[in-house]
Amino acid sequence: MINLLIELDKKLGQLQNEQEKRELLAMMFKIECRYNLDLLDVIKYDAVNENNDQARTIVKLLSNKALERIITNNLFKDDSFLINTSKLFLNTLNDILDKDLSTALKDNDPLLLKLHKRIFVLQALATIEPPYISLNKINFNVRLKNLHRAILKINTNFFR
Numbered sequence: 001m002i003n004l005l006i007e008l009d010k011k012l013g014q015l016q017n018e019q020e021k022r023e024l025l026a027m028m029f030k031i032e033c034r035y036n037l038d039l040l041d042v043i044k045y046d047a048v049n050e051n052n053d054q055a056r057t058i059v060k061l062l063s064n065k066a067l068e069r070i071i072t073n074n075l076f077k078d079d080s081f082l083i084n085t086s087k088l089f090l091n092t093l094n095d096i097l098d099k100d101l102s103t104a105l106k107d108n109d110p111l112l113l114k115l116h117k118r119i120f121v122l123q124a125l126a127t128i129e130p131p132y133i134s135l136n137k138i139n140f141n142v143r144l145k146n147l148h149r150a151i152l153k154i155n156t157n158f159f160r
Contacts, residue, residue: 004031005065012069025073028066033151036062036119040148045141055144059126067116118147 008028015021039058122143128135 005063009065009069021073025066025070028069032063032066033154037148037151037155040144040151043144043148045145045148052140055140056126059122059144062119062123064116064119064123067112067119070112071116115150118143118150122147 005028008024008031012021012024012028015024039061043055043058125138125140125143
């Protein structure tokens with residue numbers, strides 16, 4: 001999967017047309033969402049806790065490459081990538097991330113950046129070895145369920 005994203009990224013660098021770039025980035029994001037969803041689908045959420053090595057390993061395998069590419073292409077700043085890509089996609093992300101567009105634009109916390117941050121933070125937490133003496137409760141189970149729900153909604157509502 002990572003090799004496919006690398007090849008698509010090379011192709012992206014060769015494209016001149018902005019609309020073609022947006023379409024390729026949307027396709028890369030679709031592939032990444034399905035990959036992440038496949039990984040998250042194998043987790044038994046009732047058995048997950050902060051000390052679960054298998055769940056932590058799966059989290060470390062999650063991909064953020066397509067989201068990072070969207071961000072590095074400055075297509076995340078004002079959610080214009082979402083607006084231009086699909087109104088349905090934008091509405092889905094608004095629902096998932098509990099933000100409406102006006103709030104997201106007002107506080108400069110774009111939706112794709114928020115989704116990227118959720119994955120990145122979860123991966124960072126997965127690298128911390130127990131015991132968690134000086135940390136608040138991580139709620140690994142809740143974070144995984146929320147991420148799974150978010151990606152599942154994206155997959156269901158946008159990538160049919």
